[in-house]
Amino acid sequence: AAGVIQSPRHLIKEKRETATLKCYPIPRHDTVYWYQQGPGQDPQFLISFYEKMQSDKGSIPDRFSAQQFSDYHSELNMSSLELGDSALYFCASSLADEQYFGPGTRLTVT
C-alpha cells in the first residue's frame, strides 16, 4: 500500500539558510500534519491542513511557514535556520483519526 512520501530524507544546511521540506500524503487522505522531533524527544506538532486550508497550529516558529497544494502535497518552508532547528521532521496524513507518518526528513543545521 502507498505510504506518506517525504523528501528529501536528509538535509544539511548552514545557519541563516532556508530549507523546504516536501510531503506527499497517502492518496485520498485529505489532512496533512507536520511534526518536529528533536534529539531524544517526542514529536511536537507544528501545523496541519485539511482540504488545503490550515486547520490547526502548534508550536511552529514564525520563521516557518507551510501550505498544502491542490494535489494535496504539502511543503514546510523554513527560513533563517538556527542550530536548534536540527531535528527529524515528520509529515503525517489521515482520512479519519489514524495518522500515518512518513519516514521523516532529518535536518541538520551547522
Place this chain on the structure above:
Amino acid sequence: AQKITQTQPGMFVQEKEAVTLDCTYDTSDPSYGLFWYKQPSSGEMIFLIYQGSYDQQNATEGRYSLNFQKARKSANLVISASQLGDSAMYFCAILIGDNAGNMLTFGGGTRLMVKP
C-alpha cells in the same frame, strides 16, 4: 490542556515473553483517540494500534493489544510473544475531539529492549 504520560523510560523483556508498556492520559473531553507508535532506530514512526474513547472493546492488532481502562485514564500497550525486532522506542499519543486537523500529543516514550 491534554497530557499524556509514559512512566517507563526503558524496559527489558525476554524474547517470546509478553510485555506491557504503560500510558496514562488526562483530558476532560469525552471524545478522544489513543494511539501507539513504534519508532525503531531508523527513525520512522510506525502506527501500531488505535483506541477510540467510545469503543467498547479493547483494540487488538496481531500481537499488539491495548488495555483500555477509561475510568483510570490508562491505555497500556501489551505486546505478546516479544521478538528481537520489537526493540524500539514506543510512543503513546492522544488526539482530542473529532475535527479534522486535530493534532496528536505524544508521551515521552518508552525504550523497549528485547533480550535473546
